[in-house]
Amino acid sequence: MHEMAITIALVDVLNEEIERAGGGRLVDVVLTVGGLGALEPGALSACFETVVEGTALEGARLSVRRLPIRIHCRGCRADGICDEHFRCLDCGGTDLVVLGSEPMRVESMTMTK
Ligand SMILES: [Zn+2]
Numbered sequence: 001m002h003e004m005a006i007t008i009a010l011v012d013v014l015n016e017e018i019e020r021a022g023g024g025r026l027v028d029v030v031l032t033v034g035g036l037g038a039l040e041p042g043a044l045s046a047c048f049e050t051v052v053e054g055t056a057l058e059g060a061r062l063s064v065r066r067l068p069i070r071i072h073c074r075g076c077r078a079d080g081i082c083d084e085h086f087r088c089l090d091c092g093g094t095d096l097v098v099l100g101s102e103p104m105r106v107e108s109m110t111m112t113k
Pocket residue numbers: 073074075076077078088089090091092093
């Protein structure tokens with residue numbers, strides 16, 4: 001399961017960050033994912049809850065934000081972003097070239113001591 005593997009990798013990163021910060025309890029984490037990934041934010045949150053159960057991260061809240069995909073539209077020749085159905089926001093065209101999509105990134109972490 002794609003989301004599960006990513007969640008486990010994410011938890012590793014979070015644990016490292018907490019250790020680097022000198023310990024503490026994670027309350028809240030915001031994750032951004034590139035819109036192109038086949039990731040379901042809901043599935044990711046569900047996996048996170050399962051993975052952190054019984055660990056120091058239990059009770060932390062994961063929020064997932066999807067970043068827009070930058071595209072070039074061959075229909076109207078505009079550079080822009082596309083909607084979630086992979087259509088040009090300007091003309092609704094579907095003949096798009098993907099210019100870039102950001103990888104997954106931890107946007108922010110909130111911790112208490
Ligand atoms: Zn267009």
